[in-house]
Amino acid sequence: MAEAPTRTSGKPAKKKSGWRRFFTWLGVAVLALAVAGGTVLGVAYATVTLPDANADFQTNTSFVYYRDGKEKIGSYQIQNRQTLAYADIPQNVKDAIVAGENRSFWTDPGISIPGMVRAALSVIRGEDVVGGSTITQQYIKVLYLTQDKSYTRKFTEILLAAKVGNELSKEQILEGYLNTVYFGRGAYGVEAASQAFFGKPAAKLTDAQAIALTAMINDPGNLDPAQGKKQAADLLERYQYTINGMVEMGKLTEAQKAEMYDALPKFPEVERDSQFGGPKGFLLNMVQTELRAKGFTDEQIAGGGLSIVTTFDAKAQEAAVEAAQTITSQTVRGDAKKARNLHAGLASVDVENGGVVALYGGPDFVKSSMNWATTPRPTGSTFKPYALGTALSQGFTLNDVFNGSQFTPPGEGVPVRNAGNRNYGRVTLQQATTNSINTAFVDLEGNMKDGPKETLQFARDAGLPEAPGWEPVSRVPLGIPEVSPLSQASGYATFANGGKHAPVHVVAQVKDAAGAVVYRSDAKAEQAIDADVANDVAYALTHVVQDGTAARAGGMGFPIAGKTGTYYIRDAKGGSKTAACWFVGMSKQISTAVMYVAGDEGTDNLDTYYPGFFGSGPPLSTWMAYMRVAQQGLKDVSFDPPTHRVSTQTPTLPPRTSTPTATRTATATAKPTETATTGPTDGPTDDPTNDPSNRPSERPSGRPTDR
Secondary structure: OOOOOOOOOOOOOOOOOHHHHHHHHHHHHHHHHHHHHHHHHHHHHHHOOOOOOOHHHHOEOEEEEOOOOOOEEEEEOOOEOOOOOHHHOOHHHHHHHHHHHOOOOOOOOOOOHHHHHHHHHHHHOOOOOOOOOOHHHHHHHHHHOOOOOOHHHHHHHHHHHHHHHHHOOHHHHHHHHHHHOEEEOOEEOHHHHHHHHHOOOHHHOOHHHHHHHHHHHHOOOOOOHHHOHHHHHHHHHHHHHHHHHHHHOOOOOHHHHHHHOOOOOOOOOOOOOOOOOOOHHHHHHHHHHHHHHOOOOHHHHHHEOOEEEEOOOHHHHHHHHHHHHHHHHHHOOOOHHHHHHEEEEEEEEEOOOOEEEEEEOOOOOOOOOOOOOOOOEEOHHHHHHHHHHHHHHOOOOOOOEEEOOOEOOOOOOOOEOOHHHOEOOEEEHHHHHHOOOHHHHHHHHHHOOOHHHHHHHHHHHHOOOOOOOOOOOOOHHHOOOEEOHHHHHHHHHHHHOOOEEOOOEOEEEEEOOOOOEEEEOOOOOEEOOOHHHHHHHHHHHHHHHHOOOOHHHOOOOOOOEEEEEEEEEEOOOOOEEEEEEEEEEEOOOEEEEEEEEEOOOOOOOHHHOOOOOOOOOHHHHHHHHHHHHHOOOOOOOOOOOOOOOOOOOOOOOOOOOOOOOOEOOOOOOOOOOOOOOOOOOOOOOOOOOOOOOOOOOOOOOOOOOOO
């Protein structure tokens, strides 16, 4: 028989129930998990560190200004942002954001316990993690984390928010948040948002505007009232929620609430076109390109908060756009389709320092980025001054005489003709320049030592970069070499500046986000060609606008010099077409080139847009309209008289190969025959290069014609 168990008392023992044992062990387990979880959380909190901030959210918009440093041309941005210090953020914005997003912000530890519970429930249900986040959590998520809705990301967000809440002041957190968060319309941070939605700095926002602006953070884009009635209604609901919060927090009175509660503030029309839209896009693109060449990175340019002061003059730039677009429209008699295919390129530079004063490359950079002010095309007779300068460098003078009548150069089978098959007889270089006499300049090339080769070198010395068409042929002065309007303006500036050439540039100065100057243009003029030679070329060109092919500009009221040019090429059927028309001219302060071409590649026939397209027609009209404005306020400075050097050369006239039908001897004051014209010009329109029978030369087959 088994032995009975030993008793310690007089009463029998009771067994514990199963439920009691379950809850006992559950409590132990929960306690153990709490201890373990607390340990894990403690270790996680202690070891977690802030990752590198998302780079885009650390950027600031860079602004580009006209040369006065005040009026803006545009901006570059990775994210449109202008950072404000906490003290510069208006109080109504601070109060509104707290009321709308996190009313316990000033007292909470940076995390939301109810939000954490909702996030946990989302995980249990297998849903995306959701839950109300504090401003601190939102700031952490935007600045340091991704936007995915995972438990891991939410857990990291909470840890970082708790840590940041302990390490940063509430003021620092709110400042960072209001400079980082996205509002819509491409605007990051309250300052950019205020400009994007209300066209004013944040410091000038009314209470109603500040509340409406901060309410948009809840759902950027979808709360923009400009998107439609539903969006406006949704914003009004959020706006009213924020107002109620501000009253609850004691930041607004009931009376103030009543004044603004029922309706949103008025949202003005604010320009929101592309940052590169319109004619200004060409300027911004050129500035960007130059900054890269000077060593600035794309990140610095677009996100460094730079202040970039350019060489462009606001008044002159407006005049350039107005002149080019108005004359283009007048030339095609308002035909919009033709106007889209007729291209004016205008470039204007400061004679002394090479800074670009104004530039018109086209009507809209976004629609077409082809910059006609920087695109080389055949120059026509505007290349003749470089041949003239070469001759003067070799000892010829303006009084030396050359063949002004038709002849065939030695070794060539095609005769050289003048406009209208005119024959002038013996003419001086001054007369040849004034009346743009083709035969005299081709004769000049044959009389110089290595004439064509040296003419091209002289053009390079004056500042022109080599481009297609720079072959050393006898007819090089007639404009086969291709040059852009910007380069032509620069080359003629060398003549106006006593032979000193300053490289063209568009950036004058750059300041960083702290206001320190980090770049200043060091462009300076250096002697490129002989001063006397430059002086005599400039003087010769004054007669073109006084007595010659551009006499229509002679009455502008200030000293100018310049040259017309019209370039013809043969077509496939043996006819000819006007491929490019020019006027390049300068005062002693500003040099400006205007070119007209047509078609997608700038090689179509200009005569289909305006009958008898001449350099002294639309190009000169555009130049005059622009220069009347650009020259305002500048002193009248005359060009110096010629040096009256004694010639060291004896020109040899080639024999004529045909009998002229109409011979006349040109005089220094002879004016071109006036030709009736229609369109935007009046007065003489005869350009001696305007003769379809006198192509400067056959273009070699296969040679590129577009650049």
